[in-house]
Amino acid sequence: MQPSISEASAYGRARLSESSSPDVDVQVLLCYVLECSPVKLMTAPEAELTAAQWQRFAELIERREQGEPVAHLTGSRGFWSLDLAVDASTLIPRPDTELLVSLALSKLEPGMWAADLGTGSGAIVLSLAAEKPDVHFVATDLQQAAVRLAQNNARQHQIENVQFLQGAWLSGFRPQAFDLIVSNPPYIEAHDPHLTQGDVRFEPRSALVSGADGLMDIRQIVTQASRHLKPGGWLLVEHGYDQSQRVQQLFHEAGFDAITAHQDFGAQDRAVMGQLSV
Ligand code: GLN
Secondary structure, three states: OOOEHHHHHHHHHHHOOOOOOHHHHHHHHHHHHHOOOHHHHHHOOOOEOOHHHHHHHHHHHHHHHOOOOHHHHHOEEEEOOEEEEOOOOOOOOOHHHHHHHHHHHOOOOOOOEEEEEOOOOOHHHHHHHHHOOOOEEEEEEOOHHHHHHHHHHHHHOOOOOEEEEEOOOOOOOOOOOEEEEEEOOOOEOOOOHHHHOHHHHHOOHHHOEOOOOOOHHHHHHHHHHHHHEEEEEEEEEEOOOOOHHHHHHHHHHOOEEEEEEEEOOOOOEEEEEEEEOO
């Protein structure tokens, strides 16, 4: 006899007691193996797994116990309205980054040109493009593997108003090309101890770390954006929980006005938005 759903859940939760989110981890992995919705786990707890399902589940729990991110085990992560393919070539989309999506949506209007810098899996730009089919989007990433992953995600969701390009931030674009620029760049300090804990151990350092103070990339983005935005255009960047003041200062020095700070779901400062002076 194979274990039931509730027995498999209990087994998984016990094995993952060190994880920061054992209940969610087990739910996501069980649904993945059983190809079912979370509702089924609750409504049919006595249903038995097949031998193959149990073996697969036990293997995934074992890998999760070793620290592998759930999104790498299932190969996908939900973000905004989309289910996105993810792999080890990019950052795993975080719920907190949905803040940038909602801020950008408040500024985008039909016919505008917008850029997403360091697009990774394409999470930000594809969420925006799905909501705004009449805006032209460009998304860049330095890593060719990320560009390919994001292009596949666009194809998967039949999103056609995004052009993906390999490149460093805004290099190669003409001056005043954009009405809005959004980015979730690397912003962690090189020696931050968090880099040795949790999911970030399995993500590319190039997507996480940005020099000794974590602001090397944001500095470049703010400077370049001031040249490549049209007057009156908007810049939105995600940043670390203790970087808001310094990021606002960078915006100010580069000629942005109407600078505002925004908090994530955990009430931490997480994004700054500003408008290039007219
Ligand atoms: N928010 C991520 C983390 O702290 C980092 C994302 C980033 O550097 N852009 O794990």
